[in-house]
Amino acid sequence: MRAAYRGRQELFTEADLACKEPIGQFKVWFDEARNEPSVMEANAMCLATASKDGTPSARYVLLKGYGPDGFKFFTNYESRKAKELEENPKAALTFYWEALRRSVRIEGTVARLPAAESDEYFHSRPKASQIGACASNQSTPITGREVLSAQEKYLASEYSDKEIPRPNWGGYIVVPHSIEFWQGQSDRLHDRIRFRLPQETEKPDGKLLHEGDNGWVYERLSP
């Protein structure tokens, strides 16, 4: 009895969707992950980019805001990821919350956040983080750690009583066209429900493809 009950609790069916659009559904899962003590950094997400010739690269960044417009993160505008995003403004994000056996996959197009928003966020960070962002030419080779320490020391004294100007560092927003919710199951028949923006000619049939809210459709994928 107990095993069967636990099994049902883990299932993620279409009836279990809190929302018929993915941003509201993301909020429910993200809040659960944030409130789960064994999830250390619920906002850590793997960001995949690709160069113009299609060579992929991936790294973790932190989600710093989300809503119907998209998913935001901040980084150095001269980093490898930034260079790839400038020449190929498409990205994929993946969250994995192990304790909940859940993953969310987001795909979309990328744009820079307005400079004013990057300024505001940059200056809201602790001074040490602002100095850290200025001290590092992210993704470039250096001879040793002492290069960073020296730069940090110099900047700390230079800006001890002044506002630190934002370096070539700021935000991006991933504007999603596809968001998949994956719920792992002990029997390996995992649940996958993907929301996506439909093609112009596509009509939901209520069987394979379902009509969602706010222009989204959703479908169940084989695990």
Ligand SMILES: Cc1cc2nc3c(=O)[nH]c(=O)nc-3n(C[C@H](O)[C@H](O)[C@H](O)COP(=O)(O)O)c2cc1C
């Ligand atoms: C959990 C975690 C969170 C991170 N968050 C960020 C972030 O928000 N922004 C960032 O630029 N780098 C972040 N990093 C560092 C990146 O993973 C990466 O080392 C750096 O951005 C350089 O990537 P690139 O050379 O591909 O541009 C984070 C690393 C980890 C492990």
